[in-house]
Amino acid sequence: MSKIVVTGGLGFIGSHTVVELQNQGFEVVVIDNLSNSSIGVLDGIERITGKKPIFSAIDLREKLAVQSFFMEHNDVAGVIHFAASKAVGESVKNPLLYYENNLGALVYILQELEKKKEAHFIFSSSCTVYGQAEVMPIAETTPIQPALSPYGNTKQIGEEIISDVVKVSAINAILLRYFNPIGAHPSGEIGELPIGVPQNLVPFITQAGMGLRAELSVYGNDYPTVDGTCVRDYIHVVDLAKAHVIALQRLLDKKNAEPLEIFNLGTGTGSSVLEVIAAFEKVSGQKLPYKIVERREGDVTSAYANTDKANTVLGWKTVSTLEEAMDSAWKWEQKIRTSPEFAS
Ligand code: WQD
Secondary structure (H helix, E strand, O other): OOEEEEEOOOOHHHHHHHHHHHHOOOEEEEEOOOOOOOOHHHHHHHHHHOOOOEEEOOOOOOHHHHHHHHHHOOOEEEEEEOOOOOOHHHHHHOHHHHHHHHHHHHHHHHHHHOOOOOEEEEEEEEHHHHOOOOOOOEOOOOOOOOOOOHHHHHHHHHHHHHHHHHOOOOEEEEEEEEOEEEOOOOOOOOOOOOOOOOOOHHHHHHHHHOOOOOOEEEEOOOOOOOOOOOEEOEEEHHHHHHHHHHHHHHHHOOOOOOOEEEEEEOOOOOEEHHHHHHHHHHHHOOOOOEEEEOOOOOOOOEEOEOOHHHHHHHOOOOOOOHHHHHHHHHHHHHHHHHOHHHOO
């Protein structure tokens, strides 16, 4: 049974990926410093799969800790690297936190994998590297735009670091550029656990639906889109997690065409903010209180994926609809607000 390390494995996308890896028979070791996640997620994973992953709370910014981890786990077949700070606004206020955390950790992990005769690396990247792409849908060949935030820059630089390293090592890598992950596991055992006021649309909507937020502020309705609100590609987190296992297996089976491959992961469909609100109202049966306010700095008008490459080369495509994803997010929100274990 291949041993796979998942960094940030107690986070939103990481935890759902751990479940899918275990479902496929992998032995999973989670690294998470709990700076933006909860140890209770380990129990949620175990309740779904019956297997509790090995857990290490090392901080990936500690080079010696990373070295000793990989000495202890010298039989690691691959790494899926999620661990990173990811709040766009925070990155503008505190860029060095982002460069140290997101790039320091990446370098230390790659230094350990570089020592191996063979290593497989999946990198959690982002559609933010495309900035405001000229043409929709966005393909992997769409030109990279200058990053709009230090967070986005760490993703761009991270991709460049990996690209340089695969040329001079036995590391094979796949960059997965996500669009907008939403939703929760259908079991209701794991989901998104934003800390404080959610910056992202869907958790804010579900919290407003529970009355935790007075109303949603819709950031602008004067964009050149179907209804004036921004368009994004909202992908169910379980569909996204499954893509990680397929990409990893591709490397393990040596089916990758190049030492470095890139895939956009989305549904291929754009949805406006108002369409997301309508989907919530349909699945919840309740009206969502919202108001239109001014645009948010840094928002792009539209971003949705051309999924041809992931569909044909990876043999992966999303199966969940926007409404199904919203339904899972809503059920999760209701559960965490009524379960004593989540009482905050
Ligand atoms: C979506 C839309 C907002 C909140 C995120 C991540 C980014 C990357 C892509 C991973 C926008 C609008 C939001 C609110 C609103 N993922 N909105 N009111 O900005 O596309 O980026 O996904 O790397 O890191 O941040 O997602 O959910 O913040 O916004 O009107 O209270 O919803 O204007 O159009 P975004 P988001």
